Amino acid sequence: MTQLALVIDLNVCVGCHACVTSCKEWNTSGAAGALSDQNPYGADPSGTFFNRVQTFEVGAYPETQTVHFPKSCLHCEDPPCVPVCPTGASYKRAEDGLVLVDYDKCIGCKYCSWACPYGVRELDENEKVMKKCTLCVDRVNDTSLPETQRKPACVLACPTNARLYGDIHDPESIVSRAIRENGGYQLMPEWGTQPANHYLPRRTASDVDRQLSATVEQQRPAEPRPAPLPSTP
Amino acid sequence: MHPPFSVIFLTTLIGAGQGLFLALSALELGVFGTPPAARFFVVGDVIVLILLGGGLIASFFHLGHPERAWRAVTQWRTSWLSREVIALPVFGALVAAHALAHYLGAPSAAVIGVVAAGASLALYYITAMNYVCIRFLREWATPLTVVNYTLLGGASGFLLATVLAAWGHTEAAGDLAQASVVLTAVAAVARILTVLRNARLRPVSTLQTAIGVRNPRIVQKSPGFSGSSFNTREFFHGRTRAVVRLVKWIFLVCTFPVPLILLTLGAEGGLLPLAVVAFVVQYVGLIAERWFFFAQANHPQNLYYQVAG
Numbered sequence: 001m002t003q004l005a006l007v008i009d010l011n012v013c014v015g016c017h018a019c020v021t022s023c024k025e026w027n028t029s030g031a032a033g034a035l036s037d038q039n040p041y042g043a044d045p046s047g048t049f050f051n052r053v054q055t056f057e058v059g060a061y062p063e064t065q066t067v068h069f070p071k072s073c074l075h076c077e078d079p080p081c082v083p084v085c086p087t088g089a090s091y092k093r094a095e096d097g098l099v100l101v102d103y104d105k106c107i108g109c110k111y112c113s114w115a116c117p118y119g120v121r122e123l124d125e126n127e128k129v130m131k132k133c134t135l136c137v138d139r140v141n142d143t144s145l146p147e148t149q150r151k152p153a154c155v156l157a158c159p160t161n162a163r164l165y166g167d168i169h170d171p172e173s174i175v176s177r178a179i180r181e182n183g184g185y186q187l188m189p190e191w192g193t194q195p196a197n198h199y200l201p202r203r204t205a206s207d208v209d210r211q212l213s214a215t216v217e218q219q220r221p222a223e224p225r226p227a228p229l230p231s232t233p
Numbered sequence: 234m235h236p237p238f239s240v241i242f243l244t245t246l247i248g249a250g251q252g253l254f255l256a257l258s259a260l261e262l263g264v265f266g267t268p269p270a271a272r273f274f275v276v277g278d279v280i281v282l283i284l285l286g287g288g289l290i291a292s293f294f295h296l297g298h299p300e301r302a303w304r305a306v307t308q309w310r311t312s313w314l315s316r317e318v319i320a321l322p323v324f325g326a327l328v329a330a331h332a333l334a335h336y337l338g339a340p341s342a343a344v345i346g347v348v349a350a351g352a353s354l355a356l357y358y359i360t361a362m363n364y365v366c367i368r369f370l371r372e373w374a375t376p377l378t379v380v381n382y383t384l385l386g387g388a389s390g391f392l393l394a395t396v397l398a399a400w401g402h403t404e405a406a407g408d409l410a411q412a413s414v415v416l417t418a419v420a421a422v423a424r425i426l427t428v429l430r431n432a433r434l435r436p437v438s439t440l441q442t443a444i445g446v447r448n449p450r451i452v453q454k455s456p457g458f459s460g461s462s463f464n465t466r467e468f469f470h471g472r473t474r475a476v477v478r479l480v481k482w483i484f485l486v487c488t489f490p491v492p493l494i495l496l497t498l499g500a501e502g503g504l505l506p507l508a509v510v511a512f513v514v515q516y517v518g519l520i521a522e523r524w525f526f527f528a529q530a531n532h533p534q535n536l537y538y539q540v541a542g
Contacts, residue, residue, distance in 0.1 A: 020457070045460040052457030054537060056440075058448045066454070069444050071537065083311035084366070086318055087304035105304055108297015111314050113467060114234070117369045117438065119534025122463040128297025185445045188438050188533065191369050199445055 003077060003097035004135055005168045005196035006155070007175045007184055008070055011203055013162040015053055015068030022157030023051040023072075023133075030138055032103060036126035048124045050133040051154055058202075067202065070163070072154075073120040073133035074187060074195030075099050081112040081121060090130070097169075097196060098137055103129045117191050135165075168196055234370075235467050236527035239295035243288040244360060245389070245519045247321065248382065250284030251353040252390015253277060253397075254328055256412070258350035260394075260405060261343055265412075269402035271335040274342070277397055278332035285325045313362040320359050324352040357383040364526075371434050372530040377427045384420035385488070389519060391416050392492060392512045399505035406504055410496050417496075417515070421489035424522070428481070431529060438533040453539045464538050470528035477528050480521050487518025 027050055028035040037047035051072040058065045079099045082090050089105035090112050092098070101112075106129040113121040113130060121132045136152035139145065149156065155165045166175035175198070178184060184198035203211075257277045261268050293299040308315040327349035334342035361382040364373035391413040398406040440451045456465070470477065495511035 017457075039460075045458075046462055049458075049462070054453065054457045055455040056444060056446070057452045057454050058446050058450065060450050067444070067446060071457075080367075080369075083308075084314060086306075086308050086312045086315035087301070088308050089304075105301070106298065107301045107305060109295060109305070109314065110297075110467065111312075111363075113463070114370070114532070115367050117533040119464045119468065119532070119537055123297065123467070125463075187445055188442050190437050190442060191533075201445065 001097070001169055002095065002167045003075070003169045003196050004140070005075055005097075005166070005175055005198065006072070006135070006152070007164040007166075007168075007178045007198045007200060009162045009164070009178070009182075009200040010067060010069065011162075011200060012160040013053070013068045013070060013158075014160055015055055015066075016159060017053050018157045018159060019070055019154035019163060020049060020051050020053055022153040024049055026136060026139070026153035027134070032138075033127060035131065036124050038125050046125070048122050048131055050122075050131070065202065070154075071118070071120065072197075073099060073135075074118060074193075074197040075133075075135065077194035077196055078192065079116075080191070080193055081116045084111050084115040086111065098135055099132070100134055100137065101130055101132060103127070103131070106130050117188055117193065118195075140165075168198070234527045234530045234532060235470055236524040237295055239291050239293075241520055241523040241527075242291035243295070244382070245386075245516065245523055246284045246288035246291065247356070247360070248386025248519070249389040249393055249516070250281045250288070251324070251356055252387040253284070253393045254281045254324075254353050254390070255350055255387060256391045256394030256409060257281070258346045258353075259412075260398075260402070260409075261346045265398075265405035265408040267404065269398075269405070271338060271342075273397070273401050274335040275332050276401065277394070278328050278335070280393070280397070281328050282325060282332070285321065285328070289321065289325075313359060313366055317356070317359045317363060320352065320356045324349065324356050327352050354383070357386055369438065369533050370530050371437065372431045373526075375427070375430065377423060377430065380423045381420070381427060384416060384423055385519060385522065388413060388416040388420045388488075388492075389512070389515055392496075392508065392515060395496070396505065396508045396512055399508055406508075407500065410499055410504060410508065413511075414493060414496050417489060417492055424488070425485070428485075436531070436533075438536060440536050440539075443533070443536040453537075456538050456540060464534060468532040468535050468538075472528065477525065480525050480528070484518050484521035484525055487514050488522055489518070491515070491518070 024035060035048040039045055054069045054071060056067045056069060058067050075098055079092055082092050087105045087107055089102045091100060093100060108128040110123055121130050124131050140150050151165050155163045164175050164178050166173035168175050170176060178200060179198045182200045184200050186195045186198060257274060296302060305315055305318040309319055327345060331342060331345045331349050334345055358379055361379040365378050368374045395406060395409040395413050398409050441447055492511040492515045495507045499507035
């Protein structure tokens, strides 16, 4: 069973919002219709987005770090938003684990957004249906695109390669390896939703030092054994 | 949560209608002495249907696409909302059949009445489960939600039945007023217990679990946009703490003590006008109660939206 997902490396995200704008650009231009904006040039602009980059300050001065935190649908393995949908518009696809919305069946009751602890579903105020990240379902399966382009728009746009994309059920995929080797974690594990998307935790300078010296240690050629002292007769 | 008036009117109107039908059913079963004439049941059933219809109309204002509402009957296997969408018209149809049976003088009226009373109780449970099943909205995820929806709707409906009896079946009016007093008092205990319980809830999710950073000091600097979004509108009540506290006191006063005092005064005479005022005041209290029910529910997604701009 495939479970497509993103792995987001918080070490290298610089908070540039390229994933946000590329997501909006791709997903507002497709066959599913625009992601509407309300009052985009006014005093209180608002709009439908699948992906947001939030910024947090962690720690107390002078030991502070700025954490840029991209947030989109986590494509939970046990998504609480799906069973509550009264029309079946929200569903989890068996073949690739994507949580999707059939816009033609959605009645805009917003119940699924109440049932998502992460706040990643947004009602499109013009079309009055619930929208959310599709992991660019119309890119990743499009065989007319060159294979390197069959990735979500946000992944292709990220200038620091902070966003990895793949199947977390394939132990040898780039995402599974990243989760395994770098301590990938899930958001709000306390609700048992098992988000497919994972985040790679920030490493501190001492973490990096330790890792580097371990690598150097591994790569250093074995020192020649000191020659045994000649025994004096 | 942002309190949606469509849902507030839906749940309070159908709650009163369901309670009124339970009172009619009790009258029919002889709980309050000799049952009234068939005409009384027809009038009562029509009022129940008006309340259910009003609730149904209000609920359509909640939907982005009301023309597709019929699709909501399909997911009854998993969705409490879908079950509610089925149970409400089923109950309405049973009430209509009950009215028709009384109008035609059919002996099956009593049987239909018992079945419809069961549907009324089931509908309370189903309506409340819509909220109980969202486990991370911990103010809602408690059996007390089911108890409150049932008792508050029951109190409102029995009070309306008292009004109806004071007008058209005075023999039972005093007993119905007493039943209303009991239901209102028990509802007060359950609802106040819920207020106390929710005031003591400790959050399970924190900013630390929300973004997965263990440091105890995390301050949000940007939610990712400069204006507002669905996230900042749908999950916050947008009122000051003072307004929420005021609404809490409006509901605590209007729903419980005022109707209790008015009904006690009514026992001395002049029950009809006093019961009418008691019903109206309690209904206002129930609207405030439902508003507070939504406003006090603290959605974990709010952790991601603690600052604007």
